[in-house]
Amino acid sequence: MTEPRVLISDKISQAAIDIFKNRNVAVDYKPGMTKAELIACIGDYDGLAIRSATKVDADVLAAATKLKVIGRAGIGVDNVDIPAATARGVIVMNTPFGNAITTAEHAIAMLFAAARQIGAADASTQAGKWEKNRFNGVELYAKTLGVIGCGNIGSIVADRALGLRMKVIAYDPFLSPERAIEIGVEKVELDDLLARADAITMHVPLTPQTRNVLSAENLAKTKKGVIIVNCARGGLVDEAALAEHLKTGRVAAAAFDVFAEEPATSNVLFGCPNFTATPHLGASTTEAQENVALQVAEQIADYVLTGAVTNALNTASVTAEEAPKLKPFIALCERLGAFAGQIVDDGLEAIEVEYEGEVAGLNTRPLTASLLAGILKPLLADINMVSAPTILKDRGTPFSEAKRDLSPTYDSLIRVKVKTGGKWRTVAGAPIGGQPRITEVKGMALEAAFHQRMLFINNSDTPGFIGALGTKLGAAGINIATFNLGRVAEGEDAIALVGIDQAVPAALQAELKALPQVRYVKVLEFI
Secondary structure, X not given: OOOOEEEEOOOOOHHHHHHHHHOOOEEEEOOOOOHHHHHHHHXXXXXXXXXXXXXXXXXXXXXXXXXOEEEEOOOOOOOEXXXXXXXXXXXXXXXXXXXXXXXHHHHHHHHHHHHHOHHHHHHHHHOOOOOOOOOOOOOOOOOEEEEEOOOHHHHHHHHHHHHOOOEEEEEOOOOOHHHHHXXXXXXXXXXXXXXXXXXXXXXXXOOOOOOOOEXXXXXXXXXXXXXXXXXXXXXXXXXXXXXXXXXXXXXXXXXXXXXXXXXXXXXXXXXXXXXXXXXXXXXXXXXXXXXXXXXXXXXXXXXXXXXXOOOEOOXXXXXXXXXXXXXXXXXXXXXXXXXXXXXXXXXXXXXXXXXEEHHHHOOOHHHHHHHHHHHHOOOOOOXXXXXXXXXXXXXXXXXXXXXXXXXXXXXXXXXXXXXXXXXXXXXXXXEEOOEEEEEEEOOEEEEEEOOOEEEEEEEEOOOOHHHHHHXXXXXXXXXXXXXXXXXXXXXXXXXXXXXXXXXXXXXXXXXXXXXXXXXXXXXXXXX
């Protein structure tokens, strides 16, 4: 058997290089290569280990004729063309949990810096001013810390804050009441957190749902004198609105490690009173850099030697024998999960998955991972089939899986139930003719293909609805590609799944919701 070869194209520790050597993986250490140099040699390697400097674009991947795996020492993979890698069958891995402690510690450090105005006091003192009376800080003891996002990093921040004898309240739709009790925080809604917190720290990814979570409107709801800390992602805070609040003193202080545009050589917050900034240093400690380097070396070595997959962004753990059998079910699960995730409108409280028929006898772990990733993706950007189950578990969201050997109608059927706002919502599907199909919504049977954009409507089955719907869509220039209906019985609960070719403006959605027969309207998108 030919010894696998791995290229390391960014700076990495000797200990990580030694992992490859000790496991009989040939390794070449060539940091700082140009793109042309990388393209010239990448065809000789089975694996590629990188940090952030190496750009793995379509050109590099086209030359990587032997490449099987790319491992990123760190969480961000903006420097890797993942769709191109997937198309070429190259697994992309990262190390999402290697810098959690470091990032949490930086958030606590920034909280102290803001509370005691350490940056400004340092600059003043070193300028020879000795302005002892100018820098009158606040104690953190007995204050209330509001944590937005209480996952891996957020829960560590909460633990450290509890050690400072702060009271911790948390807003996180995925955080279960049981998990909140376990980690010692009070689970609250966002408006409650804004009204009560003496300091607010954010630990969520940047998604459409979290962008500007501290908008101008929400900043106005905070307590006078609040401290704002952001060591998570730029774009979570309306920076211009925060600057105004710092100038008026409504926000006492703020400390940011991340900005909407980076590198942040200029920003509306720079120069504002009591504002502290660092240049995205959350993961920048010796220990964190070493941890992610060692982890990525282990992961790549495991894969090239045994085929084991860990923290993959574009695949699940599937053996060569299982792959052909699971392929149509994985395609179905990705879409069912996306459907379920997009109808979680009021916090994710629980998930149930049911496998019926022949699929129940297969390896359902990658199927479940695909479902969970689809459900979580609308709210969590950094999610994949491998990390989804772990993240769900960390957040304490109840999850159950059931298997039944027989399915009443189909050879195999997969049903997903999500609890949101105290109510269960259900969608089921089956591979029919090798293609994923929706076979049930809210317990109502139908058969519908997944369309790239779909209109999901829950309505009462009364005359005039279909005509009114078609008229409004036609008037808006929206073409209907597919139309599928399901109902309980004449005059009772019904659903419509409408494949459409154009986007539905918010104003039209409001018009559809106002129809007398309509109970619920949602535009679903499937990539």
